[in-house]
Amino acid sequence: MYLVTAVSEDTDNQSATHSSAYSLDASLGCIGIGIATASFIHMLSFPWWMSMITGQLLLAATLLLLFFPRSILVLCLFLLSSLTFWFQRLHFVPNHIFFEMLIHASMIGTVLAVTACNWKKRLPSVELRAAIYEQIRPVIMSSLIIMYLFTVLHKLNWDFLNPAVSCAVSMHKELAASVPIIPSSEWTQWPTIIGTLLIELAIPIGLWWRTTRVATVILGLLFHWFLALHPHGGIYSFSHLLYALYAVVLFSSRDNPFKVWQRIPKVGVRAAKLAAVFFFGLACLLQIRTYQTGGGFLIANAIGFYAWLLFALWLTATYAPMLVKAGWRSAPEPMIRPLRILWIFPALVFFNGYCPYLSLKTTTAFSMFANIRTEGTGNNHLFMPRLKLFEYQDDLVEIIGSNDRQLQQYVKTKDLLTWIELRRITSSRKRENLFVKYKRSKNPEDILFKKKGAPGDAELLKPHPWYLSRFLVFRPIGRLNKPMPCRH
Numbered sequence: 072m073y074l075v076t077a078v079s080e081d082t083d084n085q086s087a088t089h090s091s092a093y094s095l096d097a098s099l100g101c102i103g104i105g106i107a108t109a110s111f112i113h114m115l116s117f118p119w120w121m122s123m124i125t126g127q128l129l130l131a132a133t134l135l136l137l138f139f140p141r142s143i144l145v146l147c148l149f150l151l152s153s154l155t156f157w158f159q160r161l162h163f164v165p166n167h168i169f170f171e172m173l174i175h176a177s178m179i180g181t182v183l184a185v186t187a188c189n190w191k192k193r194l195p196s197v198e199l200r201a202a203i204y205e206q207i208r209p210v211i212m213s214s215l216i217i218m219y220l221f222t223v224l225h226k227l228n229w230d231f232l233n234p235a236v237s238c239a240v241s242m243h244k245e246l247a248a249s250v251p252i253i254p255s256s257e258w259t260q261w262p263t264i265i266g267t268l269l270i271e272l273a274i275p276i277g278l279w280w281r282t283t284r285v286a287t288v289i290l291g292l293l294f295h296w297f298l299a300l301h302p303h304g305g306i307y308s309f310s311h312l313l314y315a316l317y318a319v320v321l322f323s324s325r326d327n328p329f330k331v332w333q334r335i336p337k338v339g340v341r342a343a344k345l346a347a348v349f350f351f352g353l354a355c356l357l358q359i360r361t362y363q364t365g366g367g368f369l370i371a372n373a374i375g376f377y378a379w380l381l382f383a384l385w386l387t388a389t390y391a392p393m394l395v396k397a398g399w400r401s402a403p404e405p406m407i408r409p410l411r412i413l414w415i416f417p418a419l420v421f422f423n424g425y426c427p428y429l430s431l432k433t434t435t436a437f438s439m440f441a442n443i444r445t446e447g448t449g450n451n452h453l454f455m456p457r458l459k460l461f462e463y464q465d466d467l468v469e470i471i472g473s474n475d476r477q478l479q480q481y482v483k484t485k486d487l488l489t490w491i492e493l494r495r496i497t498s499s500r501k502r503e504n505l506f507v508k509y510k511r512s513k514n515p516e517d518i519l520f521k522k523k524g525a526p527g528d529a530e531l532l533k534p535h536p537w538y539l540s541r542f543l544v545f546r547p548i549g550r551l552n553k554p555m556p557c558r559h
Contacts, residue, residue, distance in 0.1 A: 087131060094327070096141045096200035097163065098318070101328035102207070103140030103391065105315030106175075107133050108382045109308075111351045113168065115375035116308035118358065125156040135403040137344055137547070141200060143182060149192075150179040158235060161541035162495075165559070167309035169435035170218055174316070174421065176213060177416035181206045184410050201324035205407045209318040212278060213417040214233050219275035221424030225267060225441035228451040230555040238440035238557035239267045246301045253352040270294050284402035288317045289394055292387060299379065301559075304372055307379040314386045321393045323403035331392050347382070354378035430461040434544040442555050446489065447512065449551035463543065471517060472508040475500060486547035495540065497531040507531070 110133040120126025132145075132152035153175050157164055164172070185203045203455045226238075234240050243263045247255035262469045270290070277287025295310035322328050332340065345451065358371040426436045427445045444450065445457045446464040461466065470481045477496060481488060490511065497507060497520070505522040520531055534540065549555045 095197050095324050096204070097327045097329055098322040098324050099146075099200045099204040099207075100140040101322060102204070102318045103136055103146055103313070105318050105386060107136040107140065107149070107311045108248070108347070108386070109315045110136075111191040111347075112308050112311040112375070112379050112382060113171075113304075115351070115354055115358065115378055116164075116305045116372075118355075119160060119169075120156065121355075123156070123159065125152070125159055128152050129156045134348065137347065143186075143196075143200060143203065147179055147182055148328040150175045150182075154179075158541070162544045164304050164434050164435065165307070165309075166437055166439040167312055169314055170214075170420070170437065173416065173420050176419075177210045177214065178207055180416060181210060181410075181413055184412055188410065202407065204324050206409060206413060208323070209409045210413050210416050211316055211319045213414075213421045215313075215320075216275040216278050217417055217420045217424060219271060219278070222439070222441070223268060223271045223275075224424075224455070225427070225436075225438040225443040226271070226441050227453045227455075228441070228555075229453065230442040230444070230451050232264060232444075232476060233554055234264065236442060236554040236556050237264055238442050239264045239514075241557045242301060242303070242440060245303070249302050250300055281402055284320050285394060285397040288320055288390070290400075291317060292390075296383065299376065299383075302369060302372060303514070304368065307376050311379055311383060311386075314383055317390070318340060318386075320402055321390055321397075326393070326403065328393070330388055331388060348387075350378055352379055366451055424516070425463075428455050428457050430457060430459050430464045430543060432543045433464070434546045440557060442547060442557060444551075446487070446545075446548050447551055449548070449555070451555055462546065463489055463491050465512070467512045467548065468493045469510045470507065471510060472506075474504065474506055475502075478507055481547060483549070485550055487550070488547060489545040491535065491539070491543060492545050492547075494531055494533070495535060498534045 110129065112128065114120050114126075114133075120129060129149075134150040135145045136142075136149040154172060157168055157172050160168075185206050186199070189199060189202065216356070219421055231237050231239065237260075240260045240263055243253075243259065244255050247253040274287055274291050274294070275359045277283040277290065291313060294311050299307035299310040318328060327333075335343070354374050354377075357374045357385045361367070361371045361374065423435070424437045426432045427438060427443065430445075433443075433445065443452065445452065447467050450457055457464070466489060468490055469485075470478050471486065471492075472482060473479050475496070478493075491508070493509065497505065500522070503523045508517060510517055519531070522532065524534060535543075546558050549558075
């Protein structure tokens, strides 16, 4: 009853003079456009969608959401399309896409929960959309805080603090190589390491306290814009996802995120959306042309980056009135009490981030560019122990030789693999003459596996069950007696 009353009271308290200034579902429309443009940017970063039917369906759903961002039905269609497409791509998805999958699951769960709670109350559609948005806000804010905290926690290890191998230092050097005005001398190493930790810690702490949320969003916008300058694929995609999600921090259902665009007639708004579609399509065509002419990834990634700048500029301009108006003042609190069942989604985000310390997966656990190593006897964290609940991280393999290109590169880098990753690779290979010579931690002797002639029940020929194959992913491991090199 509280859910309906809070939104209804807010509606009744607004005078007729204010009714034209905003609509209760404007903020839901803002987050809808935000995640639609994020979908565009993901497509520019990861062009897998072009060759998949589910990718084409996701593109159609994205276009619908862009033009009808306040429709609950269209929002649900987009969320289901996105989850279906990226689920098909598991286990290949990067960290931030897996985080987005958790966010999208929480959003569709919120729509279902709020709709079910208000099924018999027959709320006007505008109030229902406002109630859905107000329930989404604390769930996404909590998930953002948890994700940020884990990115910092994973970096609190001896090797991230080692300038010789630290991801902060190596990424800073790569960034400086792309943007020459950025200094990269030796004196920048420790400021880069400490600065990364302080900023990434300041953002979740700032989002926790209401009085610092607006200032924290400003910091986040600047920080992720700077990170997006890095040429690594997908970083600007991550930045735009966070840009879109910051809307829930800045706006309640009483606010009008589109205030800055109010003077533009509806025809102009539609023209702007068509322009967004045009620039997205143009960027896609330029990327395709780049690959056809042998231009390579760096040029295609740069095209995506410049397209992202346009979308990021639009979101920043939309947020600007609130950022200027609020300044250091408090951001709006959620207007209604969150449904308890929805806290399962932030709990899933927490579980996902904690996986490396439960002896589960080490990839898509928000441990990107962190130098963290928890496998075997090589735990390099400053204080976090690993609970040995499963054997996945202890069953390690050294590749000695192979005729498979991917496995041969581990011979050169001398990286170790978990047994589950070796089995994933060998069971997916079709070549009959595949061979792998390896040494397993459970057996100190060299073992030679040959696919041709191997018994039908050979373990390395068995694909993992889908729930293991899609969700348990482990990165290559640096030698346990040496510092952990930077890994995504």
